[in-house]
Amino acid sequence: VALAYLEGLSHSEIAAQLGLPLGTVKSRMRIAYQKVRAALEDLK
Amino acid sequence: MTITHHLDDATLMSFAAGSLPTTLAAVAAAHASMCPHCRKELSLLERIGGVLVAGLLPADMTRAEPPAVPADGPEALPARGLAGEIPAPLGDLVGDGLDHVRWRWIGPGLWHRPLQVRGAGSLHLIKAAPGASVPEHTHGGSELTLVLRGALIDSTGRYMPGDVSDLDEDMEHTPVADTQAGCICVIANEQPTRFRGLLARLLQPWHGL
Numbered sequence: 001v002a003l004a005y006l007e008g009l010s011h012s013e014i015a016a017q018l019g020l021p022l023g024t025v026k027s028r029m030r031i032a033y034q035k036v037r038a039a040l041e042d043l044k
Numbered sequence: 045m046t047i048t049h050h051l052d053d054a055t056l057m058s059f060a061a062g063s064l065p066t067t068l069a070a071v072a073a074a075h076a077s078m079c080p081h082c083r084k085e086l087s088l089l090e091r092i093g094g095v096l097v098a099g100l101l102p103a104d105m106t107r108a109e110p111p112a113v114p115a116d117g118p119e120a121l122p123a124r125g126l127a128g129e130i131p132a133p134l135g136d137l138v139g140d141g142l143d144h145v146r147w148r149w150i151g152p153g154l155w156h157r158p159l160q161v162r163g164a165g166s167l168h169l170i171k172a173a174p175g176a177s178v179p180e181h182t183h184g185g186s187e188l189t190l191v192l193r194g195a196l197i198d199s200t201g202r203y204m205p206g207d208v209s210d211l212d213e214d215m216e217h218t219p220v221a222d223t224q225a226g227c228i229c230v231i232a233n234e235q236p237t238r239f240r241g242l243l244a245r246l247l248q249p250w251h252g253l
Contacts, residue, residue: 005061005093011054012065012185012234022185023214026054033053036092 001032047079049207055186056082060089066163067232071188073133074230075208129192129205134230137161138169142193142228147171151247153221154178165234172196172221172228179243180218184235187211191229195222203229216240 003009003017011029015022051059051072058064059072076082130138137159138145147155153176157169165185172178172194189196189209196203198217203209211217221227239248 001057002096004058004063005096008061008063010063010065010234011058021214022212026052026212029054029057030052033057033089037088040088 001029004029045078045206046204047081047206049201049203049209050079051075051082051085051188051208052210053085055188055210056085057089060086061093065165065186065234067161067165067167068186068188068234070133070137070159070161070167071190071208071230071232074131075188075190075206077131077133078206079208131190134159137167138230142169145169145171151179152176159230165232166236168231168233170227170229170231172226174221174226175223176226177218177220179239180216181237181239182216183211183213183233184238185213186234187237188232189219189229190231191227194225194227196220196227196229197222 003014004011009017011022011025014020015025018025055064055068055072059069059076064072076086129142145157147157150156153173155171157171159167159169161167170178187209189203189211191203191205191207193205195205196209196219198209198219200209200211200215200217209219236248
């Protein structure tokens with residue numbers, strides 16, 4: 001998430017930098033967003 | 045218009061962060077302009093990004109150079125819109141409407157029109173006759189397909205105007221146009237399509253997909 005938001009890297013660039021498959025990067029982004037969204041729901 | 049296929053959460057995050065490649069961003073922007081659900085998600089993701097940036101330590105700017113403007117930044121995307129089937133972010137790219145596109149025949153029941161956008165990847169309009177299919181293929185990276193007219197069917201579902209198919213390199217599919225209405229869609233690819241069939245691969249430099 002930091003690499004996307006703060007470094008401006010695309011999913012493919014993040015995958016290359018971390019040595020991960022593109023699908024794994026996207027999956028981790030999804031999980032991060034779901035956690036943040038759940039946390040925000042708890043605050044409401 | 046009822047939209048049932050949306051942008052993937054990971055794509056929305058990258059779009060909100062400004063890190064989605066330009067060609068994919070053009071299709072994401074077009075879908076978001078038609079989809080209240082994705083606009084709402086983007087609004088939340090932009091606020092999350094704001095919180096992340098606000099948490100950065102302040103930098104010493106006293107000797108900083110002016111920031112460089114990226115070659116494929118947001119200015120590469122046109123802003124003019126057209127009424128009807130073409131979402132505003134694609135207005136300047138598509139021109140006078142889907143009925144006035146200068147199509148090029150690329151195979152049985154398939155026509156193609158490349159759209160010029162700066163940045164990595166490719167952006168195409170594809171027209172498929174009723175029942176026509178794109179040969180079985182996978183993708184070298186992310187692929188976004190937005191249906192503009194008719195309908196498109198593959199193993200993941202049926203896509204109507206406004207619906208977006210958001211795929212990555214793991215997905216192999218053979219999209220087929222609706223047998224009554226055919227289909228016109230705009231497709232953004234991060235990398236060239238990987239066709240399984242020898243003929244489609246041999247013709248790839250010519251058809252350009």
